[in-house]
Amino acid sequence: MKCFDCAWAEEIVDAVGVCHHCGVGVCMRHCHVALEPGHHLAGVGQSTLSRPARELTCLTCHFAMTPAYSAEAKGSAR
Ligand SMILES: [Zn+2]
Ligand SMILES: [Zn+2]
Numbered sequence: 001m002k003c004f005d006c007a008w009a010e011e012i013v014d015a016v017g018v019c020h021h022c023g024v025g026v027c028m029r030h031c032h033v034a035l036e037p038g039h040h041l042a043g044v045g046q047s048t049l050s051r052p053a054r055e056l057t058c059l060t061c062h063f064a065m066t067p068a069y070s071a072e073a074k075g076s077a078r
Contacts, residue, residue: 003027005058019058021065032062 004024006013015025035052057065 001025003030005030005060017056019061020055021057021061024058026056026058030059032057032059034062 001015001018003011003013003015003026006027006029013027013029016028017026017031018024019026019031034055034057
């Protein structure tokens with residue numbers, strides 16, 4: 001599989017993974033590895049019960065979800 005975003009820019013780059021949300025192939029430059037949101041709320045030293053899961057997304061999906069995530073994080077931080 002080739003990276004979708006690279007193909008969009010008329011480049012041919014092998015994909016290293018698949019977006020968890022939309023299913024396109026992504027290369028290292030065009031992917032974002034996120035940990036599950038619950039990790040931010042839990043204590044750093046007590047993560048034995050809820051280990052963060054890896055979630056690979058393309059940048060399009062990452063930015064599409066970022067506003068909701070950042071707003072949530074700011075709300076909980078205050
Ligand atoms: Zn790419
Ligand atoms: Zn995606």
